[in-house]
């Protein structure tokens with residue numbers, strides 16, 4: 699019985715073969731594609747559970763593949779990108795990718811990210827009572843209250859909205875523009891100074907409420923890109 703199906707899109711054959719072997723040994727069923735067109739053909743035929751996508755493909759831009767998949771499904775997508783391609787990574791994340799890895803990466807790191815996005819695919823939506831949870835944090839979307847280890851934490855309305863977006867995106871990378879649009883609105887998409895200030899304030903308030911290292915790593919800065927939100931297993 700094989701595990702989740704991964705569509706592996708990578709035009710460099712040696713890298714693709716190495717990854718396919720590794721993933722096969724980890725119990726995943728792997729489908730391979732070396733062009734964007736082949737990726738879309740495989741996607742149409744098999745609807746993989748997760749897509750690993752190199753953005754630099756010989757025929758089309760990998761971002762087009764992301765847009766195409768996102769029109770139809772919320773299937774997790776992890777970008778495999780070259781160092782220094784910050785614009786590409788941001789474009790991919792904005793188009794709907796969940797995470798990215800910069801080449802060369804350790805296979806253990808890849809496996810950890812795969813497991814994180816597959817866990818998220820089950821969804822950390824608000825529960826029946828309207829609560830979002832992550833580790834000791836509980837955010838009540840009905841009462842608009844936040845508790846850490848059972849103790850109330852006072853947040854401003856913006857801080858609350860920021861935390862709500864983050865708790866809805868556990869195990870994902872969020873670009874700065876995306877967070878700014880979600881919390882402040884379209885006109886603020888370039889105001890990353892706001893975001894920096896609010897993220898740090900939120901980190902401080904949450905850590906003060908849960909002394910010790912429990913919340914360390916909750917919101918990781920991804921330089922030049924945005925923020926990575928931990929999930930319960932990573933916390």
Ligand code: CA
Pocket residue numbers: 708709710752753754755
């Ligand atoms: Ca490539």
